[in-house]
Amino acid sequence: MGTMADRISGLFFMALGLVMYFWINPTYIETVDGGNLSPDSLPNICSLILAVAGAFVAIKPTNHHVRNxxxxxxxxxxxxxxxxxxxxxxxxxxxxxxxxxxxxxxxxxxxxxxxxxxxxxxxxxxxxxxxxxxxxxxxxx
Amino acid sequence: MVDFSTMLAGFGDALSFLNLAFILFGVVLGQFVGAVPGIGPIMAMAIAIPFTFGLDPLPAIAFLVGVNKGGLVGGAVPAVLMNTPGTPDAAATAMDGYPLAKQGKPLKATKMALFSSITGDTFSDIVLITVSAPLAVLALKMGPIEVVALMIFAFSILAGLIGNSLAKGIISAAFGLLAASIGQDPENFTPRLIFGYWDLFDGLALPSVAIGMLAISEILHRLSEAHGNLRPAIIAKNTDNPDDSRVTWAEYWSCRVTMLRGAIIGTILGALPGIGSTAAAFMSYAMTKASSKDPGSFGKGNIHGIAASESANSAVVGANLIPLLTLGIPGSVGAALIISAFMIHGMQPGPLLFENQGRLVYGLFGAMIMANFVNLWVGQLGLRLWVKVVSAPESIIFSSALLLCFVGVSMATSGLFGVAIMLIFAIIGYLMTSFGYSLVIFIIAFFLGPRFEKSIAQSLALTNGDMTQVLKSPVAVALLILSVVSLVWFLRTNARVEDE
Incomplete structure (x- = not known):
């Protein structure tokens, strides 16, 4: 039971990262031609990190107890x-x-x-x- | 080079009765307003500037210096006494200040914050007065590549704040960076993730995010626990031991290395435009924790934690004036406000300032030193008053704090949209702490994010995308090596704490 909180939050962040990467970032970030750093570079990198780390938290949860x-x-x-x-x-x-x-x-x-x-x-x-x-x-x- | 008689005359001006009175007035106002969540020293200065229009230059600037320094001391008060930091840099102070206050030692915790704040501040003032010119030249040599390396170093310091789960720490940092990317991108200025709300075009306002996550989420948590249980916001135990309500010389002296390290970190980061006191406070805290023989005691009321954070964030203020006075470059929002006040009163910061207005500059330096003494004196009296105030029932303390946060954030962000954002981040903050994610890491990543991205974009433009150019900068290489070393060091310290 003690690992449920981490599994839930891990799955949430994994889902958030994936939704950001595949739907929200492409839809709500304007693309530009040229430039050295694309506007979606940082959001995409962060979204992927969220998804991967979220999956890790869900797979290897700590014994964190959520508030009453x-x-x-x-x-x-x-x-x-x-x-x-x-x-x-x-x-x-x-x-x-x-x-x-x-x-x-x-x-x-x-x-x-x-x-x-x-x-x-x-x-x-x-x-x-x-x-x-x-x-x-x-x-x- | 300013001659010695001009320096003495300047310092003498600062000691006049009128200037001392304005310093005192500024410190009292700053300590009072700085203790209100959402307002803080920057807002206090912005409010105070119009009141100086009719004054002579030195009393006006002495007053603003007093407001700024008083605001820094005041900012630590709600962080320590109620765990509701009004500014992001005070969050580091709350990490050990609040647990110590909860142990029935609120006066000891606030006095340690006061003493270390003034120690760090005085250190950076002395550096400003003595070696500002060479430091400013050194700071100017930090180009975008070196700043990126410095930012990577700052992010590596975050490892020192990660608790028992590395993955959760990484999530907090990535989530903070993601929130920081809302608004226009730094290279092409196209809108990102604003969902049609043009109020978000300039990004999420730091006061809304920081106060929502750090202060409002804590107030919500305390309100939910306080239902039907009317206790004081903080309980100051009446013990027979006088050491519980004071900082002894032995305790202060035992923190000398911690405060010196914090002051050096704050001075170096303060001399670099755009880094700020939040990074300095957390960097100093993480380094102190990692180098401690008892890192497990941090977060439980260790006075070294308070000393590390307060000495660093206060040292930034004096150091911010180094590039401002010598080169005319404001290093922070506070410095930008001071430069505007200087110009209103006929001072033109830059290389010729010391030649043309040497007496006024040394008057300013004298006012800064005097403001530290006044801050110490007023702080000793004021802290007792604040401890009495927060001994009132939680019902009135937290309802009043909520109203003040509403007003403060509304003033800082020009409207209720900022207040709504504050509430959204309060909910996010509450849920994150409920599920064991670090708000502090989120806030630091959010704070550093825009500068980090901008520096990367500038570096890529300078090097035509060839990042091997980084290897040609010895400063950047040294910082990157330092980042790897500190990352390994912090992760090993965390593992040691977990084992204990």
Whole structure:
């Protein structure tokens, strides 16, 4: 069971290398006539190395244990939250989204104390806004 | 040749109350802003330059020097205390700094970072002041062929950072190089792997990739573990042993060879345009680990690991000014910002600078030395404050750090596209560490990739594709031999660590 993580990741990198070499690199790299170093030289070499080394990892795995799947699922939740935050910022701006995002993160972590919630949700975003826009004269996302 | 009285007058100018006040202000600002992931010393300087428009040249440049040096010290703070390096070079510091902080010795870890940073910085400043001209001429003799050989040497150093699987290390390096090849190719300037996103035409921004992989992925990992468990971000144990919160003279002195090696590596790489502090920090770390009698203790809180990384990355800053002041060639983004500040204030870097504005140059040198002392003093006070700050609950520390990363990367990359890229690389980084792949190797390969490819293209153009021309360059041959030797040395050291 301990070798499964390496077998999975090795196969993934082998597949990635092969897909890059045979499909993505030829499709998404423009070719040019002349020159000393073709634009696809480095990507192709890296893709082949990925495929070969990935196969090697899959064939000769180490005893690496992957992280607890429950923790990885929780991480997925936070990633979803951040994706939603970035999307909302593109529409509404940092000023409106940052307090809500901070509240959501702190709430998911399990923070319920009003003092810390107030600091994280009101004081920190307000301080960032003041420093960036008022003191430094730069735009927020 | 500048006469002695001009030198003394310059140093005297640096000691005026006004200049010292601006150095102090710059160091405080730099240490504070440098500790924010995503902003760092470069961004801090970029922000600070407009504030110097109304100042005389020396106070303005002294202020910027203070910001730059303070930023370097500040950059190590989140790396050591939270394992969230704000810049790629601080990642090497985190490798031993964070484990030491987790052992309940955050002040010891941050103080070691401060002392070794200032030691390396002072070393390179002294080299700059005394032998900058001959070093700059030597650096200019490094053509593309020699740079390719140097890059191969830098890649061979990566072997020192590979853990228990050589194949996984190679995958990390190849994946990093592949990510670095996104954007225009260096010879023909045609777009590669941009998938219709023209924001990618200039390549993936280093702040997005580095902060995503190193800082955000770690924050995500810590958040997932912190669910319902509200503990401080770092626990500073109250022990009766005062040595747990300070660096004793014996400990500092035991790192003298490590710091000297780091400072020499940083100074040499800093004098070469385009190599940078990240390569210097990791090169120094890998060499220190390989030459240690106890390499297995690295990554577990060995103070030599902190000393190696910080002395090297700080030494790069002073050395970056060698080609800048003597030849007018900026060796890094930070140096390019300084050159622009020089020109705003009427200084024209180049061979005639010492003749025409000798007093101002020696004023700058004096300001650099004074900034090191101020950095040491402010750092001693500031680090205590930062340790208190990160003793707050993880819920507020990490939610605030995420917001700061959003803002910092957005400012560094001019928009939310960079933030989205940061998040993508945070996910990649999280998965890579989950499956045991080295993020550090990925980042170094990503950092060195564009320069490596460009140098190969230039070398091929110079030699008409005849790579046997390499054998005509003694420097390149020496570096290639050194690469093979170091590769064998590092792999044998890794095998020894595994056996232990």
């Amino acid at each position: 799947p429950v923790l990885m699922a929780k991480t997925g939740l936070y990633v979803a939250l951040l994706v939603a935050g970035i999307w909302a910022m593109s529409w509404l701006g940092f000023e409106y989204v940052a307090p809500v995002l901070a509240l959501a993160i702190m709430w998911f972590v399990g923070e319920r104390r009003l003092l810390w919630l107030g600091l994280g949700v009101v004081v920190v975003p307000a301080a960032i806004w003041f420093i960036v826009t008022q003191l430094l004269g730069r735009a927020l996302p």
